[in-house]
Amino acid sequence: MTDPGIAMVAEPGKAAPRGTAPDLFDKFQPLIDQREALLSTGLTDPFNLVMERVESPTVAICNGKRTILLGTYNYMGQTFDPQVLAAGHKALDEYGAGTTGSRVLNGTYQGHRECEEALKRFYDMDHAMVFSTGYQAxxxxxxxxxxxxxxVILDIDSHASIYDGCALGNAQIVAFRHNDVEALEKRLKRLPAEAGKLVVLEGVYSMLGDTAPLKEMVAISKAHGAMVLVDEAHSMGFIGPNGRGVAEEQGVLDDVDFVIGTFSKSVGTVGGFCVSNHPKFEILRLVCRPYVFTASLPPSVVATAATSIDLLRGAxxxxxxxxxxxxxxxxxxKDLGFTLGTETPQSAIIAVIMPDLERGAAMWEALLQEGLYVNLARPPATPAGMTLLRCSLCALHSEEQVGEILGMFEAAGKRVGVI
Incomplete structure (x- = not known):
């Protein structure tokens, strides 16, 4: 029997198959061409900007210039909090730089348990599981x-990690139109009543910064026998009376089966988590492959995360x-004449819609020259083929800085011809 690992290798003395194998990078050629065309104009690479020094949650040195940060997801400004930093230094000194192991082997330290306890306190839930990234959660x-x-029934604008989770589990994907309650209900009605169903929603959608109608969607999902998972990555910390997210704000947190979140936004470090009240939740520690087969977070990271989460309770x-x-x-x-992703502010994300990629890139460069960093977002990451500049505010942006930001947008917008 031929070894499948070498089946395509020519036998000694025999010619290799005719023709030239395609370069596996050929499928990226349109994107390569587009990127080279943009950079040939002298544009700074918007997806590879280096911050030479970070001075605070709101200011960094980029290209040798003081730059206001408006594209970092550092919503609550926890990255430089003295208590958070002290906890990280202490854990680094006492436990070392890393765990070198999975959570189910040697990778669960006392700090991992303390971080999960902090999450349970924050959400007032029975179970919490910490992952190495939000994507992995x-x-x-x-x-x-x-x-x-x-x-898996999901919003068509769902994050890549949600789609990738469906692919890894080989689940049947049923997508519905963005934030459309009626479309969700129609999809659920068509599915077999006896089938296992998981509805996946996001509290805040990261491109436009709009929130989901969770109150209606959770009720419909439950009426059709589905479990519900809500990703609160972009709402944890500042939406809801206690900062627990859109599900809390809309009064449906107790009806949600799983809440997914990340430490790389409001918490100010890196990592991901899931909290739940499901009585069988703990078995996931033995059967969840991205948890079982990934090295755990370093002790200093979980220490900073636990401290930051506790601080968010009083924020x-x-x-x-x-x-x-x-x-x-x-x-x-809006008053300056920019087209925005939402009619009213719904989160800390404000999307400024650009006419096309070329002018979007030019506007991004003009803002950087003014001393402002935002995110340039382009298809296919954006909905409906949009190019947009994504602004994410921080609780530590001062009133003066917000005024500076508006002035920079006005100057750049007029120079590029967007307004």
């Missing part, structure tokens, strides 16, 4: 809970200031 939970004979004033920043920036950009 979605990948792991979705692929483990929903298998090949199950259905009502910061939440209020962040909302004030969001309302002011949204209103100011």
């Amino acid at each position: 979605n990948l792991g939970i979705i692929s483990t809970v929903a298998g090949k004979d199950d259905y 009502a004033d910061k939440r209020a200031h962040l909302w004030a920043n969001s309302r002011r920036l949204h209103g100011g950009l």
